[in-house]
Amino acid sequence: MPELPEVETTVRGLAQVLQGRRIERVEARRPDLRRALPVDLGQRLTGARVVGLRRRAKYGLIDTDRGDTLVFHLGMSGHWRIDPAEIGKHDHFLVETDDGRRLALNDARRFGSLDLVRTDELGEWPPFMALGPEPLDITAEELQHRLAGRSAAIKLLLLDQRIIAGLGNIYVCEALYRAGIHPKRAGGSVSRKRLARLVPAIHDVLAEAIAAGGSTLRDFVAPGGELGYFSKTFAVYDREGRSCACGGTVRRIVQGGRSTFYCPSCQR
Numbered sequence: 001m002p003e004l005p006e007v008e009t010t011v012r013g014l015a016q017v018l019q020g021r022r023i024e025r026v027e028a029r030r031p032d033l034r035r036a037l038p039v040d041l042g043q044r045l046t047g048a049r050v051v052g053l054r055r056r057a058k059y060g061l062i063d064t065d066r067g068d069t070l071v072f073h074l075g076m077s078g079h080w081r082i083d084p085a086e087i088g089k090h091d092h093f094l095v096e097t098d099d100g101r102r103l104a105l106n107d108a109r110r111f112g113s114l115d116l117v118r119t120d121e122l123g124e125w126p127p128f129m130a131l132g133p134e135p136l137d138i139t140a141e142e143l144q145h146r147l148a149g150r151s152a153a154i155k156l157l158l159l160d161q162r163i164i165a166g167l168g169n170i171y172v173c174e175a176l177y178r179a180g181i182h183p184k185r186a187g188g189s190v191s192r193k194r195l196a197r198l199v200p201a202i203h204d205v206l207a208e209a210i211a212a213g214g215s216t217l218r219d220f221v222a223p224g225g226e227l228g229y230f231s232k233t234f235a236v237y238d239r240e241g242r243s244c245a246c247g248g249t250v251r252r253i254v255q256g257g258r259s260t261f262y263c264p265s266c267q268r
Helices: 004-017 043-044 119-124 142-149 153-157 169-179 192-211
Strands: 022-029 050-056 059-063 068-073 079-082 091-097 100-108 113-118 251-255 256-260
Touching: 004 050, 004 079, 004 091, 004 100, 004 192, 022 043, 043 068, 043 113, 059 251, 068 119, 113 119, 142 192, 153 169, 169 192, 169 256
Parallel strands: none
Antiparallel strands: 022 091, 050 059, 059 068, 068 113, 079 100, 091 100, 251 256
Protein backbone atom coordinates (compact mmCIF):
# COMPACT_ATOMS: atom_id res chain seq x y z
CA MET A 1 0.00 0.00 0.00
CA PRO A 2 1.38 3.45 -0.86
CA GLU A 3 2.35 5.17 2.40
CA LEU A 4 3.15 8.78 3.27
CA PRO A 5 6.39 9.07 1.23
CA GLU A 6 4.70 7.60 -1.83
CA VAL A 7 1.74 9.97 -1.51
CA GLU A 8 4.07 12.94 -1.01
CA THR A 9 6.05 11.86 -4.09
CA THR A 10 2.79 11.62 -6.03
CA VAL A 11 1.61 15.07 -4.95
CA ARG A 12 4.93 16.64 -5.94
CA GLY A 13 4.81 14.92 -9.32
CA LEU A 14 1.24 16.05 -10.00
CA ALA A 15 2.10 19.62 -8.99
CA GLN A 16 4.53 19.88 -11.89
CA VAL A 17 1.64 19.34 -14.31
CA LEU A 18 -1.43 20.67 -12.50
CA GLN A 19 -0.33 23.71 -10.51
CA GLY A 20 -2.01 26.80 -11.97
CA ARG A 21 -3.63 24.90 -14.84
CA ARG A 22 -7.30 24.92 -15.76
CA ILE A 23 -9.05 21.57 -15.91
CA GLU A 24 -10.40 21.25 -19.43
CA ARG A 25 -12.09 17.88 -19.10
CA VAL A 26 -12.56 15.02 -16.65
CA GLU A 27 -13.82 11.51 -17.29
CA ALA A 28 -14.89 8.98 -14.70
CA ARG A 29 -14.58 5.68 -16.52
CA ARG A 30 -16.47 3.81 -13.80
CA PRO A 31 -18.91 5.06 -11.13
CA ASP A 32 -16.91 3.88 -8.15
CA LEU A 33 -13.61 2.79 -6.68
CA ARG A 34 -13.69 1.63 -3.07
CA ARG A 35 -16.89 3.65 -2.83
CA ALA A 36 -19.05 5.63 -5.23
CA LEU A 37 -17.55 8.70 -6.88
CA PRO A 38 -19.38 12.02 -6.33
CA VAL A 39 -22.12 12.33 -8.92
CA ASP A 40 -21.26 15.99 -9.57
CA LEU A 41 -17.51 15.42 -9.88
CA GLY A 42 -17.29 16.37 -13.55
CA GLN A 43 -19.52 19.42 -13.24
CA ARG A 44 -17.56 20.89 -10.32
CA LEU A 45 -14.09 20.19 -11.73
CA THR A 46 -14.50 21.05 -15.40
CA GLY A 47 -13.31 24.62 -15.97
CA ALA A 48 -11.81 24.97 -12.48
CA ARG A 49 -8.22 26.08 -12.01
CA VAL A 50 -5.85 24.19 -9.72
CA VAL A 51 -4.52 26.55 -7.05
CA GLY A 52 -2.66 24.13 -4.80
CA LEU A 53 -1.60 20.54 -4.17
CA ARG A 54 -0.79 19.11 -0.77
CA ARG A 55 -0.99 16.02 1.41
CA ARG A 56 -2.77 15.07 4.64
CA ALA A 57 -1.66 11.75 6.13
CA LYS A 58 -1.96 9.25 3.25
CA TYR A 59 -4.39 11.42 1.26
CA GLY A 60 -3.50 13.70 -1.65
CA LEU A 61 -5.38 17.01 -1.98
CA ILE A 62 -5.91 19.07 -5.13
CA ASP A 63 -7.40 22.51 -4.41
CA THR A 64 -9.32 24.49 -7.04
CA ASP A 65 -10.33 28.13 -7.38
CA ARG A 66 -13.96 27.13 -6.91
CA GLY A 67 -13.39 26.33 -3.26
CA ASP A 68 -13.39 22.57 -3.85
CA THR A 69 -10.69 20.05 -3.00
CA LEU A 70 -10.32 16.76 -4.84
CA VAL A 71 -9.16 14.26 -2.23
CA PHE A 72 -7.58 11.03 -3.44
CA HIS A 73 -6.40 7.92 -1.63
CA LEU A 74 -4.28 5.42 -3.54
CA GLY A 75 -5.54 2.36 -1.66
CA MET A 76 -3.47 -0.78 -2.22
CA SER A 77 -2.36 -0.37 -5.83
CA GLY A 78 -3.26 3.11 -7.02
CA HIS A 79 -0.98 5.53 -8.84
CA TRP A 80 -1.34 8.50 -11.16
CA ARG A 81 0.09 8.46 -14.69
CA ILE A 82 1.13 11.59 -16.57
CA ASP A 83 0.50 11.65 -20.33
CA PRO A 84 0.03 7.88 -20.71
CA ALA A 85 0.63 6.66 -24.26
CA GLU A 86 -2.54 4.57 -24.04
CA ILE A 87 -5.47 4.46 -21.66
CA GLY A 88 -5.66 1.04 -20.00
CA LYS A 89 -8.55 -0.83 -18.42
CA HIS A 90 -7.39 0.14 -14.92
CA ASP A 91 -7.21 3.87 -15.70
CA HIS A 92 -10.47 4.73 -13.96
CA PHE A 93 -10.34 8.54 -13.83
CA LEU A 94 -8.91 10.95 -16.40
CA VAL A 95 -8.06 14.65 -16.17
CA GLU A 96 -7.12 16.87 -19.13
CA THR A 97 -5.66 20.36 -18.65
CA ASP A 98 -5.82 23.52 -20.74
CA ASP A 99 -2.29 22.98 -22.05
CA GLY A 100 -3.07 19.53 -23.42
CA ARG A 101 -1.68 17.36 -20.63
CA ARG A 102 -3.51 14.23 -19.50
CA LEU A 103 -3.45 12.44 -16.17
CA ALA A 104 -4.90 9.04 -15.38
CA LEU A 105 -5.62 7.52 -11.98
CA ASN A 106 -4.81 3.84 -12.30
CA ASP A 107 -6.05 1.45 -9.61
CA ALA A 108 -6.09 -2.23 -10.48
CA ARG A 109 -7.55 -3.39 -7.16
CA ARG A 110 -9.93 -0.43 -6.79
CA PHE A 111 -9.24 0.05 -3.07
CA GLY A 112 -8.52 3.74 -3.61
CA SER A 113 -11.00 6.59 -3.41
CA LEU A 114 -11.89 9.98 -4.90
CA ASP A 115 -13.90 12.57 -3.01
CA LEU A 116 -14.73 16.22 -3.67
CA VAL A 117 -14.96 18.28 -0.48
CA ARG A 118 -15.44 21.99 0.08
CA THR A 119 -11.98 23.27 0.96
CA ASP A 120 -13.14 25.22 4.00
CA GLU A 121 -14.91 22.12 5.34
CA LEU A 122 -11.98 19.70 5.16
CA GLY A 123 -11.39 19.96 8.90
CA GLU A 124 -14.94 18.68 9.52
CA TRP A 125 -14.81 15.98 6.83
CA PRO A 126 -15.34 12.68 8.75
CA PRO A 127 -12.22 10.84 7.48
CA PHE A 128 -10.05 13.80 8.56
CA MET A 129 -11.73 14.52 11.88
CA ALA A 130 -10.32 11.35 13.43
CA LEU A 131 -6.76 11.86 12.21
CA GLY A 132 -3.93 12.60 14.61
CA PRO A 133 -1.03 15.00 13.94
CA GLU A 134 1.33 14.63 11.00
CA PRO A 135 4.41 12.48 11.78
CA LEU A 136 6.74 15.12 10.34
CA ASP A 137 5.35 17.67 12.81
CA ILE A 138 4.93 15.66 16.02
CA THR A 139 7.25 16.20 18.99
CA ALA A 140 8.45 13.67 21.56
CA GLU A 141 6.40 15.46 24.21
CA GLU A 142 3.19 15.23 22.18
CA LEU A 143 3.80 11.60 21.28
CA GLN A 144 4.40 10.73 24.94
CA HIS A 145 1.10 12.38 25.81
CA ARG A 146 -0.73 10.39 23.13
CA LEU A 147 0.83 7.11 24.26
CA ALA A 148 0.29 7.66 27.99
CA GLY A 149 -1.42 4.73 29.69
CA ARG A 150 -1.53 2.63 26.52
CA SER A 151 -0.79 -1.06 26.95
CA ALA A 152 -0.91 -1.96 23.26
CA ALA A 153 2.35 -2.60 21.42
CA ILE A 154 4.20 0.52 20.26
CA LYS A 155 4.23 -0.82 16.70
CA LEU A 156 0.42 -1.05 16.61
CA LEU A 157 -0.03 2.35 18.24
CA LEU A 158 2.19 4.05 15.68
CA LEU A 159 0.00 2.56 12.95
CA ASP A 160 -3.15 3.94 14.61
CA GLN A 161 -4.05 6.97 12.48
CA ARG A 162 -5.85 8.54 15.44
CA ILE A 163 -2.56 8.78 17.35
CA ILE A 164 -0.30 9.82 14.50
CA ALA A 165 -1.56 10.20 10.94
CA GLY A 166 0.31 8.90 7.94
CA LEU A 167 2.68 6.26 9.23
CA GLY A 168 2.54 2.85 7.58
CA ASN A 169 4.05 -0.55 8.18
CA ILE A 170 7.31 -0.12 6.28
CA TYR A 171 8.38 3.13 7.88
CA VAL A 172 7.30 2.20 11.41
CA CYS A 173 9.49 -0.91 11.23
CA GLU A 174 12.45 1.14 10.04
CA ALA A 175 11.95 3.95 12.59
CA LEU A 176 11.63 1.55 15.54
CA TYR A 177 14.82 -0.14 14.42
CA ARG A 178 16.72 3.14 14.27
CA ALA A 179 15.42 4.10 17.71
CA GLY A 180 16.31 0.70 19.20
CA ILE A 181 12.76 0.04 20.42
CA HIS A 182 11.25 -3.47 20.43
CA PRO A 183 7.98 -3.48 18.42
CA LYS A 184 6.15 -5.42 21.16
CA ARG A 185 6.98 -2.95 23.94
CA ALA A 186 3.85 -1.39 25.46
CA GLY A 187 3.42 2.09 24.08
CA GLY A 188 2.79 3.67 27.45
CA SER A 189 6.00 2.19 28.84
CA VAL A 190 8.31 3.77 26.27
CA SER A 191 10.39 6.31 28.15
CA ARG A 192 10.74 9.96 27.21
CA LYS A 193 14.42 9.26 26.47
CA ARG A 194 13.49 6.55 23.97
CA LEU A 195 10.78 8.73 22.41
CA ALA A 196 13.39 11.45 22.00
CA ARG A 197 15.21 8.98 19.74
CA LEU A 198 12.08 7.67 18.05
CA VAL A 199 10.64 10.98 16.84
CA PRO A 200 13.80 12.08 14.99
CA ALA A 201 14.04 8.54 13.59
CA ILE A 202 10.51 8.89 12.20
CA HIS A 203 11.35 12.27 10.70
CA ASP A 204 14.59 11.00 9.15
CA VAL A 205 13.12 7.80 7.72
CA LEU A 206 10.25 9.70 6.09
CA ALA A 207 12.51 12.47 4.76
CA GLU A 208 14.94 9.94 3.27
CA ALA A 209 12.10 7.95 1.73
CA ILE A 210 10.56 11.06 0.16
CA ALA A 211 13.97 12.03 -1.25
CA ALA A 212 14.26 8.52 -2.74
CA GLY A 213 10.81 8.74 -4.33
CA GLY A 214 9.25 6.29 -1.86
CA SER A 215 9.48 2.52 -1.93
CA THR A 216 8.43 0.46 -4.94
CA LEU A 217 7.62 -3.07 -3.79
CA ARG A 218 4.87 -4.10 -6.21
CA ASP A 219 2.65 -1.54 -7.91
CA PHE A 220 3.81 1.92 -6.90
CA VAL A 221 5.38 4.26 -9.44
CA ALA A 222 5.56 8.06 -9.35
CA PRO A 223 3.33 9.99 -11.79
CA GLY A 224 6.24 10.42 -14.18
CA GLY A 225 6.92 6.67 -14.19
CA GLU A 226 9.90 6.72 -11.80
CA LEU A 227 10.32 3.92 -9.27
CA GLY A 228 10.89 4.54 -5.57
CA TYR A 229 14.33 3.46 -4.40
CA PHE A 230 14.12 3.67 -0.61
CA SER A 231 13.59 -0.11 -0.54
CA LYS A 232 17.25 -0.48 -1.49
CA THR A 233 18.23 0.86 1.95
CA PHE A 234 15.84 -1.11 4.20
CA ALA A 235 17.60 -2.11 7.42
CA VAL A 236 14.97 -4.60 8.63
CA TYR A 237 11.79 -4.46 6.57
CA ASP A 238 11.36 -7.59 4.42
CA ARG A 239 14.79 -8.85 5.57
CA GLU A 240 13.77 -11.83 7.69
CA GLY A 241 16.71 -14.14 8.34
CA ARG A 242 19.31 -11.69 7.09
CA SER A 243 22.09 -10.18 9.14
CA CYS A 244 21.63 -6.88 10.92
CA ALA A 245 24.46 -4.35 10.98
CA CYS A 246 25.05 -5.34 14.61
CA GLY A 247 25.63 -8.98 13.68
CA GLY A 248 22.22 -10.15 14.87
CA THR A 249 19.53 -11.71 12.69
CA VAL A 250 16.40 -9.93 11.55
CA ARG A 251 13.19 -11.62 12.66
CA ARG A 252 9.60 -11.44 11.48
CA ILE A 253 6.49 -11.56 13.65
CA VAL A 254 2.85 -10.77 12.93
CA GLN A 255 1.14 -7.89 14.77
CA GLY A 256 -2.39 -6.85 13.99
CA GLY A 257 -2.35 -9.00 10.87
CA ARG A 258 0.77 -7.28 9.48
CA SER A 259 4.36 -8.40 9.28
CA THR A 260 6.79 -6.73 11.66
CA PHE A 261 10.52 -6.95 11.00
CA TYR A 262 13.03 -6.18 13.75
CA CYS A 263 16.42 -7.08 15.20
CA PRO A 264 16.13 -8.62 18.70
CA SER A 265 19.77 -7.72 19.39
CA CYS A 266 19.30 -4.00 18.68
CA GLN A 267 15.72 -3.43 19.74
CA ARG A 268 14.75 -3.75 23.41
